[in-house]
Amino acid sequence: MEEDLKTFLRSRHVPEEDIKQMKVDKIDxxxxxxxxDEERAKYIPSNGDRxxxxxxxxxxxANFNKEGVLNRV
Structure with missing residues (x-):
């Protein structure tokens, strides 16, 4: 799991145990x-957070894909 995703989830107050389970299950x-949405709900209880x-x-x-195109040019 990417660090920026973990930081974002923490900023939304997603429980740490849910974040850890996402990491174990290789959810990125x-x-x-x-x-x-049903699958995401297993890790992130709040609809707004999902x-x-x-x-x-x-x-x-989208930003990652744009950077890849620019690097190829």
Missing amino acids: RRVICIMT LAVVSFCKQRE
């Missing part, structure tokens, strides 16, 4: 984007 930004983390992950992935 890319995985979060393809999970169903919506926020999906938005965060999509923004980070």
Whole structure:
């Protein structure tokens, strides 16, 4: 799991044990984007936090993809 994702989850007050379980289960930004809401709910109880983390992950992935294109140019 990426450090920025852990920091974001902590800023949303997601319980530390849930963050640790996500790490054990290898849940990262890319995985979060393809999970169903039901699957995310197993790790992140609050609906608002789930919506926020999906938005965060999509923004980070978009930035990552842009950087990759720029590096190739």
